[in-house]
Amino acid sequence: MEQQVDVVVVGSGAGALLTAVRAADEGLKVLVVEKAALVGGTSATSGGGIWIPDNHDMPRAGLRDSVETAFRYVKACARGLSSDERILAYVESARHMARYLADIGVPYRCVPRYADYYPGVPGALPGGRTMDPLDFNARRLGAQGLQQMRPTNPGQLIFGRMHINAFEAQSMLAREFKSRFTLLGIMARYFLDYPWRWQTRRDRRLTGGQALVGGLLAALRQRDIPLWLESPLQSLLLEDGQVAGVTVQREGRLQRVRAARAVVLAAGGFERNQAMREQYLPKPTDQAWTATPPGGNTGDAIRAGATAGAALHLMSHTWGAPTLEVPKEDRFRAVFVERSLPGCMVVNRLGRRFVNESCPYPEFQQAMFASHERGEGAVPAWIVFDADFRARYPIGPLMPASAVPDAKLRRSWLGTVYWKDDTLQGLARQIGVDPQGLVASAQRMGEFARSGVDPDFGRGANVFDRYYGDAHVKPNPNLAPIAKAPFYAMKLHPGDIGTKGGLLTDHDARVLDAGGRPIEGLYCIGNNAASVMGPSYPGAGSTLGPAMTFGFRAVARIVGKP
Ligand code: FAD
Known part of the structure; x- marks a missing residue:
């Protein structure tokens, strides 16, 4: 049977989930389709940091910023490979997106001493634009809900089990005196958490990308937004030159889903696709070298978008590491x-x-x-x-x-x-x-x-x-x-921690064709889209911040409030 919704979101990383929640809050009927058996993509395994210029928490830390300064900085970093319109849209809207995140139960605080990555570039700040999520109590999801979310990777865990947040990690690296007690506190909290320990080995205190995706997943569930796991996008439905929905593989058969208002592609980059790596990235290259989860991001939606006439941009670039x-x-x-x-x-x-x-x-x-x-x-x-x-x-x-x-x-x-x-x-x-x-x-x-x-x-x-x-x-x-x-x-x-080339989009995440015209009904965010940052990485959180901000803007455009 054909499904009918207003918006289909493809993928379940942070950008995808934020978009789905925002669209539901705007009164739209939404469906999220995810290829993997678990929610969250690389986002759930990340540090969860977001780079948000002029954010609401900076004054608390005695810091000041402005949209103009941030624009100057990102424009210089992007070296002509991202349009002024997109950059401006990002630096203007990111702070509104961050406030919305807090409103839906995913609060962040700024990291006052985490400097922008290029201190010598005009407009850089010595701290405050990077924000980290507050710890999230997985009880809000329940042990079963938590099992639905992709666990983080071992590099983000202490002794392979316990989560640690960015402030604690920095304090330990800096060998601050208090960090000895922090470590003891983390271990005690984990091992003494008896009722939870009997249900799962996974830590109830979520930090970083786990806190971000955990909070978004809780918001998704609160709104009863359907999420289809193990349902990979196969193709886009094209009608009269516009995108009218998707086909997904579900329970062994092809399922059509019509989207009355929009399809939002948020299915990550192509770092796990060796053939695409060889086609586009500097050599030598090996999909095994990426730090993202195996299997997931194989560029499916980039290829589907290209088949629908989308222009590709920045394909030779990665978020290198x-x-x-x-x-x-x-x-x-x-x-x-x-x-x-x-x-x-x-x-x-x-x-x-x-x-x-x-x-x-x-x-x-x-x-x-x-x-x-x-x-x-x-x-x-x-x-x-x-x-x-x-x-x-x-x-x-x-x-x-x-x-x-x-x-x-x-x-x-x-x-x-x-x-x-x-x-x-x-x-x-x-x-x-x-x-x-x-x-x-x-x-x-x-x-x-x-x-x-x-x-x-x-x-x-x-x-x-x-x-x-x-x-x-x-x-x-x-x-x-x-x-x-x-x-x-x-x-x-x-x-790398993902690729950064993909479908070319405008300031509202609308996918553009080779002539620079929007393809009706098609939006794209996250590493599925070419990055607003051009070839650069202006500060910690430069991938998740834009993924969610352009999802936020896409919804505004879909409901006619640009
Ligand atoms: P993902 O989060 O990977 O989500 C894409 C989803 O799409 C996946 O679940 C995938 O299974 C699904 N998918 C793929 N194909 C299909 C299909 N055909 N149909 C349906 N679904 C599909 N960035 C930051 O900004 N801040 C950080 O602190 C940070 N820390 C990081 C730490 C580590 C260790 C790593 C590895 C990365 C980090 N990153 C960070 C990078 C960041 O995690 C990624 O750039 C970001 O998560 C990409 O988001 P996304 O939504 O594009 O992709």
């Missing part, structure tokens, strides 16, 4: 912050540094490709650190040795997750890096640590770098010698 592999985990882990801590460096096959290790993750990934193209062998690259670093800081799946010494690590990780040797030369030989080059780089790092200045790559010279430094380390919180044996290395790949 170095990633590392941990055996038995179903996806690679993104290495967002550890490389910024003092006492480590990243080298290519020549044993030479080729990048400011503390730089934003997309630039780091691009630097890996650039070094590799120069013939220096940076795919993979190696993060090298010494015993002091290992004792103090977590990296990938390794907790600091002060908490979990090498003897307590899984044996199988030696030679797969980390490599170890008593000398730098020995380590270099184990990992296939030039020993002399590695020793020389470490010596140079020792000099930089003493002077506090990295003349080669400027590590620690700006407020963004320092955010993930160690304030106890002087004179530069990002620089320390790599001198104390044993020495360690871990392998880094030029991975």
Whole structure:
């Protein structure tokens, strides 16, 4: 039987769910269709941060911003690859979307010291635009509701079980005194949560992307919005040149769903599609390197949109990030912050540094490709650190040795997750890096640590770098010698946390054809659409913020309130 609704939303990431809830609040009949058996996509496994200029929480933290400053900043970052109209729409509406999120039960607070990623670009701020979700109590979903949501990835959990929010993580990395009690508190709360523990191993206190998607899912359920799981989009229904609905595969057959007002595509990027990666992305490329859930985002809706006549844009770009592999985990882990801590460096096959290790993750990934193209062998690259670093800081799946010494690590990780040797030369030989080059780089790092200045790559010279430094380390919180044996290395790949090219859209998320005309009835948001940020990543939360904001704007357009 054919279904009839006002709006079909394809996908169930944060942008999709926000759009569905907003559309229902505007009185529309909505259906969400999701390919996977679980709700939430990559969004549920993310940090949940959103980049919201001039947001409502900044005054509380004594911070000021303006739409004009934010516009100037994003326009400079986007380097002509996103229209002024779209950028303006984003910086104007994001704060309204964030208020709406709070209204529907998903409150956020700003992170006062989380700097924009390009502090040297006019309009950048030293903090406040990135917002993090408040913790969410999964009791509002019930243990069964929680089981419907995609769990987060191991990289976001403590001891593989407990959630941790961004403020707690930062405090632990910075080795603040209070962080010892924070960790004890997290563990006690988890293990003493008896009634919940009997129902599920999953933590009831949701943080990051779990809090975001958990809150949105609760809002969806409150409104009785139907959600079809295991129902992948197959094609768009086209009638008289406009999109009139979708066909989805459901319970073994093709099902038509007519959408009287709009189809909103929110089915993610194409990072899990090897053929599309080879067609569009810089080489070498491997779908295994992405940190997003396996299987889900294979570009289905990008191809469906293109078949309906949509223009594609930014297809060679990813939300790049170095990633590392941990055996038995179903996806690679993104290495967002550890490389910024003092006492480590990243080298290519020549044993030479080729990048400011503390730089934003997309630039780091691009630097890996650039070094590799120069013939220096940076795919993979190696993060090298010494015993002091290992004792103090977590990296990938390794907790600091002060908490979990090498003897307590899984044996199988030696030679797969980390490599170890008593000398730098020995380590270099184990990992296939030039020993002399590695020793020389470490010596140079020792000099930089003493002077506090990295003349080669400027590590620690700006407020963004320092955010993930160690304030106890002087004179530069990002620089320390790599001198104390044993020495360690871990392998880094030029991975990503999603692709950022997709269907070209306008300021209200309407999909445009090659002539720049909107395709009637078709909207697109999130990584399904070409990013409003162009090739850049202006600040933490630059993917989820726009995904939800353009969903918010799409609904306004659909109901005629642009
Ligand atoms: P998704 O959230 O992946 O949702 C797409 C959904 O569409 C999936 O559920 C998928 O199964 C479904 N789908 C695919 N094909 C079909 C089909 N044919 N039919 C129906 N459904 C389909 N970004 C931030 O802004 N802030 C952060 O703090 C942040 N932290 C991150 C941390 C990690 C570890 C990772 C991996 C990513 C992080 N990101 C962050 C990136 C962010 O999570 C993604 O960019 C974002 O979730 C993409 O949202 P989306 O809605 O486009 O895709």
